[in-house]
Amino acid sequence: MSTINTGDFTKSTFIEFKGEPHQIVEFQHVNPGKGSAFVRTRLKSLKTGKVQEFTFKAGESVAEVSIATREMQYLYKENDNYVFMDNTSYEQFNIPAAMLGNYVNYLKPNDVYQILVNGEEAVGLRFPKKVRLKVTEATEGAKGNTVSGATKTVIVETGAVVTVPLFIKEGETIAIDPETGTYLERA
Amino acid sequence: MKTWRRLKEHPELWERYFVREKVIRATRSFFEKEKFHEIETPILIAHPPAESYLDVFETKLLDRKRRVTPAYLSTSPEVPLKKLMAAGLGNCYAITKSFRNMETDSHLHNPEFTILEWYRTGADYFDIMNDCEKLLIAIAGGTSLTYQGQKINLTVPWERITVADAFKKYAGVNFDDFFSIKNAKKIIRQKGYTVEENTTWEQLYNQIFLNEVEPHLGHGKPTIVYEFPGELAALAKKKESDPRVAERFEFYIEGLELGDAYSELTDPVEQEARFKKELAELKRLGKTTYDYDHDFIDALKVGLPKCSGIAVGIDRLVMLLADTTDIADTLFFPAKEEFPLPEKP
Numbered sequence: 001m002s003t004i005n006t007g008d009f010t011k012s013t014f015i016e017f018k019g020e021p022h023q024i025v026e027f028q029h030v031n032p033g034k035g036s037a038f039v040r041t042r043l044k045s046l047k048t049g050k051v052q053e054f055t056f057k058a059g060e061s062v063a064e065v066s067i068a069t070r071e072m073q074y075l076y077k078e079n080d081n082y083v084f085m086d087n088t089s090y091e092q093f094n095i096p097a098a099m100l101g102n103y104v105n106y107l108k109p110n111d112v113y114q115i116l117v118n119g120e121e122a123v124g125l126r127f128p129k130k131v132r133l134k135v136t137e138a139t140e141g142a143k144g145n146t147v148s149g150a151t152k153t154v155i156v157e158t159g160a161v162v163t164v165p166l167f168i169k170e171g172e173t174i175a176i177d178p179e180t181g182t183y184l185e186r187a
Numbered sequence: 188m189k190t191w192r193r194l195k196e197h198p199e200l201w202e203r204y205f206v207r208e209k210v211i212r213a214t215r216s217f218f219e220k221e222k223f224h225e226i227e228t229p230i231l232i233a234h235p236p237a238e239s240y241l242d243v244f245e246t247k248l249l250d251r252k253r254r255v256t257p258a259y260l261s262t263s264p265e266v267p268l269k270k271l272m273a274a275g276l277g278n279c280y281a282i283t284k285s286f287r288n289m290e291t292d293s294h295l296h297n298p299e300f301t302i303l304e305w306y307r308t309g310a311d312y313f314d315i316m317n318d319c320e321k322l323l324i325a326i327a328g329g330t331s332l333t334y335q336g337q338k339i340n341l342t343v344p345w346e347r348i349t350v351a352d353a354f355k356k357y358a359g360v361n362f363d364d365f366f367s368i369k370n371a372k373k374i375i376r377q378k379g380y381t382v383e384e385n386t387t388w389e390q391l392y393n394q395i396f397l398n399e400v401e402p403h404l405g406h407g408k409p410t411i412v413y414e415f416p417g418e419l420a421a422l423a424k425k426k427e428s429d430p431r432v433a434e435r436f437e438f439y440i441e442g443l444e445l446g447d448a449y450s451e452l453t454d455p456v457e458q459e460a461r462f463k464k465e466l467a468e469l470k471r472l473g474k475t476t477y478d479y480d481h482d483f484i485d486a487l488k489v490g491l492p493k494c495s496g497i498a499v500g501i502d503r504l505v506m507l508l509a510d511t512t513d514i515a516d517t518l519f520f521p522a523k524e525e526f527p528l529p530e531k532p
Binding site for chain 1: 402
């Protein structure tokens with residue numbers, strides 16, 4: 001198994017932590033009060049989706065896990081699982097909701113996504129930084145309200161509720177950051 | 188997008204940045220009431236205090252014949268304030284820019300930051316704890332504030348716990364057993380951390396402190412952690428009844444470390460020995476080295492009165508009051524916009 005130095009961590013590095021595969025979802029270099037450098041991370045278990053914090057010594061070597069990415073089509077939701085299909089092999093994979101976090105709100109049936117595969121198991125999804133979704137329900141922005149920064153909520157085609165500026169109208173397509181669920185721009 | 192452009196598009200963001208002026212105004216007014224002198228300390232200096240964990244910014248001073256003298260950007264106003272106290276100044280404080288290199292890539296650090304330091308004569312670290320409690324209430328304008336959805340009760344006294352008690356309580360480690368590096372390595376290995384040949388005692392200590400202790404600090408109420416290992420404080424006084432630890436504390440609110448205080452070391456002989464040790468360590472680590480400040484040792488020889496002081500990050504206070512977890516959200520011109528780092532492959 002190859003190893004990776006904490007200095008080479010990225011947001012999509014996969015490591016073995018306490019014997020289980022984890023994704024580094026966040027990392028921060030820290031210099032505690034007085035002393036040498038450390039790297040604080042948030043690690044998402046690829047088994048349970050649970051996120052925990054761990055602080056490594058800067059420069060420490062950690063076992064890296066190789067995770068493959070395969071393009072798959074999102075089919076439907078079944079109980080707590082999201083079902084995807086590899087369109088070349090027609091294999092189907094279930095991903096538990098816990099592994100998808102906030103992303104479940106922006107999945108569109110039949111769209112193709114980058115699925116992370118660990119061995120035979122689909123363990124997550126590499127979402128783009130932006131998703132474009134159509135606004136299906138929006139109220140008119142109150143007339144005469146010119147206060148900048150004023151917002152309203154709309155519903156997009158996946159059913160998710162998004163806070164947007166007043167000028168967004170029904171039928172328009174908007175870009176959303178799927179990680180945080182925040183409105184980015186008119187697409 | 189640069190911050191000034193974002194402000195143009197989202198004028199509602201101005202409010203968050205204006206928190207800074209409120210924090211500074213409240214701080215000045217607090218110390219005015221306490222009758223402290225505000226001192227302007229130099230930013231361009233010849234001798235940074237020797238602290239091996241810091242990376243200094245190095246520059247050059249040129250005379251009219253372009254002869255070079257090495258110069259540095261100040262890492263803290265501590266030494267000039269102490270010199271003036273040796274001269275008889277009394278209680279004093281400074282709010283100034285300080286510079287620490289290699290502190291990029293962090294939500295909590297900006298290489299150029301604003302530091303508040305104050306020193307109280309005749310005082311020890313417990314007096315500074317009381318100051319912190321009062322100052323925070325003055326800045327917050329009351330005894331409660333909300334940070335990241337958590338209500339924080341600032342009512343005095345705050346929670347106070349020694350590092351030894353915190354190790355026992357949160358990590359199940361008897362701190363007496365932890366002082367020898369051999370034992371510490373054994374304890375750390377048993378806990379499943381990685382230990383290498385060259386892992387230092389300070390790294391072992393921080394493995395536990397950062398992973399098992401710090402996450403418990405400052406929830407719902409600020410926590411003062413005190414009596415840190417003496418190893419980790421170059422300018423702090425050792426505790427008389429237990430010289431393994433220094434009379435030093437830090438305080439935390441919701442995991443955010445806001446200040447680092449100690450009873451000041453006033454002994455010139457020990458101070459000089461520690462500077463030499465720190466400089467040797469800087470050399471070993473291959474960091475920028477410099478001569479230590481002999482004038483400061485002279486000031487200690489003349490006599491620094493018994494005193495205690497603290498460094499508090501103004502930017503961190505602004506983060507707390509502006510309810511943000513990223514220091515860049517409090518700066519109009521954060522270093523990461525001025526010096527964008529190359530993207531990692």
